[in-house]
Amino acid sequence: xxxxxxxxxxxxxxxxxxxxxxxxxxxxxxxxxxxxxxxxxxxxxxxxxxxxxxxxxxxxxxxxxxxxxxxxxxxxxxxxxxxxxxxxxxxxxxxxxxxxxxxxxxxxxxxxxxxxxxxxxxxxxxxxxxxxxxxxxxxxxxxxxxxxxxxxxxxxxxxxxxxxxxxxxxxxxxxxxxxxxxxxxxxxxxxxxxxxxxxxxxxxxxxxxxxxxxxxxxxxxxxxxxxxxxxxxxxxxxxxxxxxxxxxxxxxxxxxxxxxxxxxxxxxxxxxxxxxxxxxxxxxxxxxxxxxxxxxxxxxxxxxxxxxxxxxxxxxxxxxxx
Amino acid sequence: xxxxxxxxxxxxxxxxxxxxxxxxxxxxxxxxxxxxxxxxxxxxxxxxxxxxxxxxxxxxxxxxxxxxxxxxxxxxxxxxxxxxxxxxxxxxxxxxxxxxxxxxxxxxxxxxxxxxxxxxxxxxxxxxxxxxxxxxxxxxxxxxxxxxxxxxxxxxxxxxxxxxxxxxxxxxxxxxxxxxxxxxxxxxxxxxxxxxxxxxxxxxxxxxxxxxxxxxxxxxxxxxxxxxxxxxxxxxxxxxxxxxxxxxxxxxxxxxxxxxxxxxxxxxxxxxxxxxxxxxx
Numbered sequence: 001x002x003x004x005x006x007x008x009x010x011x012x013x014x015x016x017x018x019x020x021x022x023x024x025x026x027x028x029x030x031x032x033x034x035x036x037x038x039x040x041x042x043x044x045x046x047x048x049x050x051x052x053x054x055x056x057x058x059x060x061x062x063x064x065x066x067x068x069x070x071x072x073x074x075x076x077x078x079x080x081x082x083x084x085x086x087x088x089x090x091x092x093x094x095x096x097x098x099x100x101x102x103x104x105x106x107x108x109x110x111x112x113x114x115x116x117x118x119x120x121x122x123x124x125x126x127x128x129x130x131x132x133x134x135x136x137x138x139x140x141x142x143x144x145x146x147x148x149x150x151x152x153x154x155x156x157x158x159x160x161x162x163x164x165x166x167x168x169x170x171x172x173x174x175x176x177x178x179x180x181x182x183x184x185x186x187x188x189x190x191x192x193x194x195x196x197x198x199x200x201x202x203x204x205x206x207x208x209x210x211x212x213x214x215x216x217x218x219x220x221x222x223x224x225x226x227x228x229x230x231x232x233x234x235x236x237x238x239x240x241x242x243x244x245x246x247x248x249x250x251x252x253x254x255x256x257x258x259x260x261x262x263x264x265x266x267x268x269x270x271x272x273x274x275x276x277x278x279x280x281x282x283x284x285x286x287x288x289x290x291x292x293x294x295x296x297x298x299x300x301x302x303x304x305x306x307x308x309x310x311x312x313x314x315x316x317x318x319x320x321x322x
Numbered sequence: 323x324x325x326x327x328x329x330x331x332x333x334x335x336x337x338x339x340x341x342x343x344x345x346x347x348x349x350x351x352x353x354x355x356x357x358x359x360x361x362x363x364x365x366x367x368x369x370x371x372x373x374x375x376x377x378x379x380x381x382x383x384x385x386x387x388x389x390x391x392x393x394x395x396x397x398x399x400x401x402x403x404x405x406x407x408x409x410x411x412x413x414x415x416x417x418x419x420x421x422x423x424x425x426x427x428x429x430x431x432x433x434x435x436x437x438x439x440x441x442x443x444x445x446x447x448x449x450x451x452x453x454x455x456x457x458x459x460x461x462x463x464x465x466x467x468x469x470x471x472x473x474x475x476x477x478x479x480x481x482x483x484x485x486x487x488x489x490x491x492x493x494x495x496x497x498x499x500x501x502x503x504x505x506x507x508x509x510x511x512x513x514x515x516x517x518x519x520x521x522x523x524x525x526x527x528x529x530x531x532x533x534x535x536x537x538x539x540x541x542x543x544x545x546x547x548x549x550x551x552x553x554x555x556x557x558x559x560x561x562x563x564x565x566x567x568x569x570x571x572x573x574x575x576x577x578x579x580x581x582x583x584x585x586x587x588x589x590x591x592x593x594x595x596x597x598x599x600x601x602x603x
Contacts, residue, residue, distance in 0.1 A: 122431040122436065126446065127450070127454060129450065194433075195433060232354065233350065237348070240344060283352065
């Protein structure tokens with residue numbers, strides 16, 4: 001099988017799990033950056049940029065029966081600027097799917113999508129089911145990206161009925177090893193909140209995000225599947241469990257205030273998705289994940305937050321000792 | 323001796339409760355319902371129920387003690403005090419349940435109010451939310467008149483508005499939940515609506531901004547409801563279980579049942595208006 005985005009922290013963990021699985025014959029990993037050392041020894045690493053056409057040759061050579069498209073990026077990373085994200089997500093997927101179309105042995109495609117496709121609206125259903133994506137306007141850049149990406153996957157699935165195409169719509173992933181704006185917020189001294197708002201949040205612990213992708217490789221299901229820890233937790237309760245102070249900011253000045261704090265380095269830069277999530281929150285229904293994917297996360301949303309709280313406290317403990 | 327000891331104990335309990343709250347060590351369900359928060363509103367609600375509106379409730383025994391049910395009520399009074407009084411009446415009637423209520427979506431974009439409503443058991447009025455709540459065997463309160471109900475002019479205060487497109491009947495059919503018709507009389511007089519400020523409404527995105535004898539004349543004080551006398555009547559439940567979930571697809575049937583329930587609630591409202599000694603006595 002073949003996995004893209006193998007050098008990202010989560011992608012590497014998915015690849016490690018799959019390489020250790022006796023049912024998986026061989027793992028080929030694609031990325032533009034070298035994977036961590038230990039992983040590079042167990043899989044075949046191919047340096048490839050999804051946005052370029054050379055992909056078809058690589059895929060034909062690897063001849064995978066399952067392709068995991070894990071190289072979906074929501075936030076800028078070193079070497080991947082904010083301006084390149086759209087190209088990575090949409091053009092990358094387009095090229096990958098074109099190459100996948102020429103693989104006769106392919107039986108399953110697992111795409112790591114995002115629950116961001118549902119957006120964050122005050123009047124939204126409390127728990128989005130899979131059929132409610134794109135019901136409202138797509139408001140943020142990443143939301144439009146995942147919307148377009150899913151349309152591409154749908155079109156591919158229609159043209160290749162023998163390939164089972166799964167899109168996992170993950171709620172924001174948290175965990176000690178994760179470096180996203182939300183995790184950086186949880187690590188910063190204060191967390192800016194919207195004055196007078198307390199959204200319901202829902203998370204996936206990193207190990208469950210990995211587990212869900214592995215489950216989808218084992219039990220491919222057709223169409224989108226929401227992935228989240230059980231239940232929701234309000235932002236106020238989240239911050240209290242993390243032992244963080246909130247900094248309430250009135251909605252009209254929230255954007256400029258947060259941008260100013262980011263400029264002086266007090267806060268990580270927050271994109272539209274994160275800001276909207278911190279104002280309105282979001283919940284997804286996970287019935288399909290349990291029934292069809294047959295995956296049950298090890299941690300509920302509340303337990304995931306507690307696990308992160310414990311990890312952050314331990315980090316601080318080490319920091320003080322050093 | 324007992325007095326001071328009890329005070330110390332109560333104080334310690336309060337401090338303990340606050341400390342747990344600050345640690346985030348409290349209950350909250352997946353809807354954001356926060357029982358401890360909801361309980362803090364109790365003294366105010368009890369005062370409004372007993373002293374301010376002197377509520378008389380009948381038929382609380384019709385509300386199921388367990389299992390899913392949909393309470394369908396008329397809606398009036400600008401702010402959703404009717405939902406809180408219905409819940410208080412049920413608690414008085416010995417019902418040990420936390421009813422959830424469907425609230426106009428618009429309220430969830432408001433600062434503070436949205437948080438308080440959610441923590442007390444309110445959810446955005448979306449059919450998806452109602453369906454999930456009923457499937458979880460909750461007691462759900464719905465006000466099919468919606469914004470048209472709370473915004474009706476004073477002269478038409480006892481006349482029920484259109485019941486939307488009958489979505490609540492569809493929900494009952496699909497989930498097999500019985501519908502308990504509820505008539506609330508008295509909420510019509512708490513903020514007598516004399517007119518509207520449509521321009522202001524459009525400016526702040528509100529469904530309507532009312533003019534009452536005290537608002538906007540007295541500013542925020544205009545939010546204090548008038549002390550009318552209330553009656554809340556819970557009617558006999560209407561069961562749809564024998565029709566089956568497929569019946570929800572039958573538009574004609576849904577509209578017919580919706581009309582029937584509206585008529586029944588209308589009759590209950592008028593009967594209770596007559597039985598009430600007077601609007602403010």
